[in-house]
Amino acid sequence: METVTLTIKNQPELFLEAETIAPDAFAGKKTEEIADLTVYVGRERHRLGDFFEISGKAGATPEETKIVVNGDLSRVKYIGMKMTGGEVVVNGNADMYVGAWMQGGKLTVNGNVDAFAGTGMKDGELIIKGNAGNYLGAAYRGDWRGMQGGKIVVTGNAGSDIGTFMNGGEIVVGGDADVHVATHAEGGKIVIKGNAKSRVGGQMVEGEIYVLGSIDVMMPGFVYREDVDVDMDGIKGRFALYEGDLGERHRKRKGQTIYAKLYQRIEA
Amino acid sequence: MTKTVTDVICPFCGTLCDDLEVVVSDDGKELLEVYNACAIGAEKFLHSQAKDRITRPRMRQEDGSWKEISYDEAVDYTAKMLADAKKPLMYGWSSTNCEAQSVGSEIGEAVGAVMDNTATVCHGTSLIAVQDIGIPSCTLGEVKNRADRILFWGCNPAHAHPRHMSRYSIFPRGFFTGKGHTGRKVIVIDPRPTDTASLADVHLQVEQGRDYELLSAFRIAFRGEQLPDVVAGIPKEQIYEAAETLKSGRFVIIFFGMGVTQSLGKNHNIDIAIAVTRDLNEYTKAAIMPMRGHYNVTGSGQVWGWLYGFPYAVDLSRGFARYNPGETTSNDLLRRDEVDAVFVLGSDPGAHFPFSSVKKIYDRPAVAIDPHETPTTEVCNVHVPVAFVGVETGGCAYRMDNVPIETRKVVEPPEGMMTDEEFLKHVLARIKEIKGE
Numbered sequence: 001m002e003t004v005t006l007t008i009k010n011q012p013e014l015f016l017e018a019e020t021i022a023p024d025a026f027a028g029k030k031t032e033e034i035a036d037l038t039v040y041v042g043r044e045r046h047r048l049g050d051f052f053e054i055s056g057k058a059g060a061t062p063e064e065t066k067i068v069v070n071g072d073l074s075r076v077k078y079i080g081m082k083m084t085g086g087e088v089v090v091n092g093n094a095d096m097y098v099g100a101w102m103q104g105g106k107l108t109v110n111g112n113v114d115a116f117a118g119t120g121m122k123d124g125e126l127i128i129k130g131n132a133g134n135y136l137g138a139a140y141r142g143d144w145r146g147m148q149g150g151k152i153v154v155t156g157n158a159g160s161d162i163g164t165f166m167n168g169g170e171i172v173v174g175g176d177a178d179v180h181v182a183t184h185a186e187g188g189k190i191v192i193k194g195n196a197k198s199r200v201g202g203q204m205v206e207g208e209i210y211v212l213g214s215i216d217v218m219m220p221g222f223v224y225r226e227d228v229d230v231d232m233d234g235i236k237g238r239f240a241l242y243e244g245d246l247g248e249r250h251r252k253r254k255g256q257t258i259y260a261k262l263y264q265r266i267e268a
Numbered sequence: 269m270t271k272t273v274t275d276v277i278c279p280f281c282g283t284l285c286d287d288l289e290v291v292v293s294d295d296g297k298e299l300l301e302v303y304n305a306c307a308i309g310a311e312k313f314l315h316s317q318a319k320d321r322i323t324r325p326r327m328r329q330e331d332g333s334w335k336e337i338s339y340d341e342a343v344d345y346t347a348k349m350l351a352d353a354k355k356p357l358m359y360g361w362s363s364t365n366c367e368a369q370s371v372g373s374e375i376g377e378a379v380g381a382v383m384d385n386t387a388t389v390c391h392g393t394s395l396i397a398v399q400d401i402g403i404p405s406c407t408l409g410e411v412k413n414r415a416d417r418i419l420f421w422g423c424n425p426a427h428a429h430p431r432h433m434s435r436y437s438i439f440p441r442g443f444f445t446g447k448g449h450t451g452r453k454v455i456v457i458d459p460r461p462t463d464t465a466s467l468a469d470v471h472l473q474v475e476q477g478r479d480y481e482l483l484s485a486f487r488i489a490f491r492g493e494q495l496p497d498v499v500a501g502i503p504k505e506q507i508y509e510a511a512e513t514l515k516s517g518r519f520v521i522i523f524f525g526m527g528v529t530q531s532l533g534k535n536h537n538i539d540i541a542i543a544v545t546r547d548l549n550e551y552t553k554a555a556i557m558p559m560r561g562h563y564n565v566t567g568s569g570q571v572w573g574w575l576y577g578f579p580y581a582v583d584l585s586r587g588f589a590r591y592n593p594g595e596t597t598s599n600d601l602l603r604r605d606e607v608d609a610v611f612v613l614g615s616d617p618g619a620h621f622p623f624s625s626v627k628k629i630y631d632r633p634a635v636a637i638d639p640h641e642t643p644t645t646e647v648c649n650v651h652v653p654v655a656f657v658g659v660e661t662g663g664c665a666y667r668m669d670n671v672p673i674e675t676r677k678v679v680e681p682p683e684g685m686m687t688d689e690e691f692l693k694h695v696l697a698r699i700k701e702i703k704g705e
Contacts, residue, residue: 014355015606017586042354042608043380043585096595115594134594141592142399165400180536184400199480199533203540217478220485220499246494247487247543 001066001087002059004034006052008071012041015095019078020048021069023062023086023105031057062086062105074114080107083124096133099126101140102150115159121169123150134159134178137171147171147188163190166207182209185260191235204245204260210235212265221245222262230263239263269294277675278309279363279658282560282668283408283429283436285309290678299659299679306430315640316656316679322641323682325652334651339686339694342635342652346611347698349633350379353609355585359598360615360637362386362562365663365675368688369564369571372613375696378703380585382607384598385568386561386615387580392593393529394558395569395579397538404545406521406555407669408435413442414553417517419455421541422479422527423559426463432559437523438467444518453513457482458527470510475501477532483540486511490547520545520554529558560668562615563658567666602628610634610648613688614657618643637688654688655681663689 004026019025020037029037035049048054052069059065063085073079074093081097085105090098093111100119108127115133118126120140132154138161139146146165157175164180167187176194183199185207195213202219212235222244230239243259250257276288290313291301299317302310325342326334337345350356358381361369376383387395397403411418418437425432433439441448456468457479465471474482478500485499489511495504514520522545528537541556548554560566569579576582576589583589583596594600598617601607602625610629618626619642630647637652638645645651655661660681666672681687686694 014608015604040586043587044354116592141396144400179533183536183539199536202480202484202536203543217481220481220496221488221493223494245484247484247491247547 001064002057003066003068004054004056004058005068006054006070008051008073009053010051011072012051012075014041016041016051016076017078018048018076019081021067021079021088022081022083023065023067023088024082024084026058026067027062027065028060029058031055034058083107093130102126112156118147118152121147121150121152125150126152128154131156132158135161135164137163137166137169139165157194163188176213182207201244201260201262203248205248205250206258206260208261208263210239210263215264219245221247227266228263237265238267239265270300273678276678277658277665277673278305279563279656279665279675280309280312281429281563282566283432284563284665284667284673285431285435286673292679297680308430313659316659321682322653323685325650328649339691342650343691343694343698345650346635346695347702349609349635350375350381350611351699351702353379355607356381356609356611357384357598357601357607358382358611359384359617360386360613361568362565363614363657364688365564365657365665366567366571367663368692369568371689371692371696373571373575375692375699376584378696378699380587382596382601383572383582383584385580386565387569388597388599389530389620390526390561390565391529391558392580392597393534394538396535396593397542400535400539401542403542404549404555405557405669407671408667410555411521412436412440412445414444414519415521416445416452417514417520418452419457419514419520419522420464421457421522421524422531423523423525424458424462424464425559426467428525428561429559433467437521453517455510455513470513472502472506472510479528479531479537480533480540483537483544486544487547490515490551514548515551517552520548520552522554522556523559524556525559557669564665566668566670567664570666570670599625608632612644612648613637616642616644618647637691652691653685654691655685657688661687
């Protein structure tokens with residue numbers, strides 16, 4: 001695998017829209033060609049090289065390309081957007097839409113990210129070693145097909161609206177989550193290792209949520225069924241199983257109604 | 269001698285009352301009296317006659333004082349500011365006609381602006397919910413003639429839409445509602461005992477910020493499933509009873525306002541309220557409608573919906589329309605320093621935005637187009653006074669139920685004053701000159 005290293009040298013006056021920072025755009029290009037890729041500040045077009053020091057070279061295909069981005073990227077949007085393979089490592093905080101509509105490969109952020117990370121994700125791995133903003137792994141506005149596959153791991157806390165309209169894949173939050181977890185979800189799995197606030201699983205049709213800490217306010221549509229032992233992927237303990245959302249539509253399989261499942265840990 | 273103009277449209281709130289009578293002087297230059305309007309609507313007409321009204325554009329001087337400038341100078345300043353900016357914000361658009369909104373959109377396209385209207389701090393969240401799950405709605409005429417179950421959720425029309433209840437929702441006698449208010453059951457859901465709640469048959473005093481849970485409980489109650497003993501501070505018996513009241517109606521209408529659109533959960537509250545309406549249609553006829561505030565905020569959503577496919581927060585900076593509330597909404601743009609110039613028309617963000625956003629308007633080049641002196645004009649570099657739409661010039665406006673109504677000119681504006689549309693047309697022409705088109 002070949003590595004391209006980007007180091008931010010000029011901060012944009014407004015925000016930099018840099019969806020070209022992805023293995024797919026870099027693959028098969030020389031350093032000068034990568035520097036010529038287009039980025040935007042407002043309505044102005046610029047070269048990627050106007051803002052970044054670029055070294056190394058890209059592989060022949062996205063799968064053979066690794067991108068390392070260094071510096072304060074808190075004013076850079078769309079890093080790793082729509083990437084299909086390869087690897088991106090961000091050393092610093094990044095702004096919105098990190099790994100949005102990601103289809104494959106691995107994206108690691110050693111820092112915090114703002115909202116809309118992993119929006120409409122299809123596949124691949126998104127690892128955030130810090131905190132994530134709102135709408136982590138959520139659907140794009142108006143889309144009823146949210147996250148379809150892949151895995152998002154956040155070591156810190158996450159904001160509100162995690163996994164809205166999710167129907168596949170997995171989101172793991174190491175810390176706490178804000179309101180609205182898996183709203184409208186039709187599948188997939190969300191694990192919150194810290195505490196959740198309220199509106200966990202509202203309007204949820206199918207899928208699973210695991211909360212290891214507390215839930216401030218339980219949705220009225222989730223009913224307690226039984227206590228179960230869980231031991232999978234490092235999550236272990238006795239959990240109370242709730243099913244819901246009773247107010248939402250649910251399909252039947254062999255005469256049995258399929259509900260969404262909410263597990264809350266009662267004993268480690 | 270005076271003359272009376274009948275069937276005048278009121279350009280204040282989204283109810284867009286169309287039965288006002290206005291008395292004007294014989295030469296049509298002075299507006300003397302207003303009949304049938306609510307106190308706010310009447311004041312809007314009468315305020316156009318204020319003796320201290322500003323009738324010429326003004327530019328802020330170094331020492332903070334205003335200097336009168338010509339419309340030409342104001343056009344030039346505005347055009348240059350917009351053409352120079354990398355990403356200007358063009359905000360407001362709710363207290364003007366669709367014709368001006370359309371010319372403004374052309375400017376937005378030419379300069380790559382973000383176009384946003386007052387829905388951004390109002391019913392924008394409702395628009396997100398509508399995009400997510402659709403909306404079963406109706407017109408206010410249907411409400412008047414058919415609705416026998418009226419639910420006001422997080423809104424207080426007694427103060428915000430004063431004639432709404434008498435014209436459409438509670439009191440009127442319609443085709444199938446001949447008994448007026450005695451044939452209707454009114455439910456108000458609000459954490460506060462409002463004046464609207466005092467008119468209701470049932471007032472459910474929901475715990476602040478727990479609307480989502482209560483709406484979810486209604487859905488569970490409709491299905492006859494088991495509820496916890498208390499949801500959102502309301503005992504389950506009251507929820508089952510209210511659910512039964514709604515199901516037993518012939519036509520249910522849910523009106524909702526800022527109490528749910530701008531409290532915790534925002535779009536999700538509306539999303540689930542729409543789901544409640546959809547559920548009710550399994551048992552009876554039900555519809556839901558946002559209580560839109562400004563008289564033509566609905567119209568700007570219509571104009572942009574038609575032009576760009578999105579009703580507010582439209583980012584045109586890259587030559588195509590993008591939309592994502594949370595990113596392309598005015599307060600997010602201002603507070604994150606994403607825009608470098610601000611143009612305001614037909615709204616008062618200075619009064620309604622958080623102070624942290626207003627400071628950002630003050631920090632960058634800004635122009636306000638408004639007939640009045642407002643908190644916004646105080647933080648702008650140039651203030652351009654214009655004629656009142658619906659009083660001194662006509663034009664199309666959309667009522668809260670998306671019915672277009674042509675407003676009327678009843679009196680002449682002060683000599684030499686431009687309308688919103690005229691000013692914008694001049695700005696557009698000047699921008700085209702600057703850009704060499």
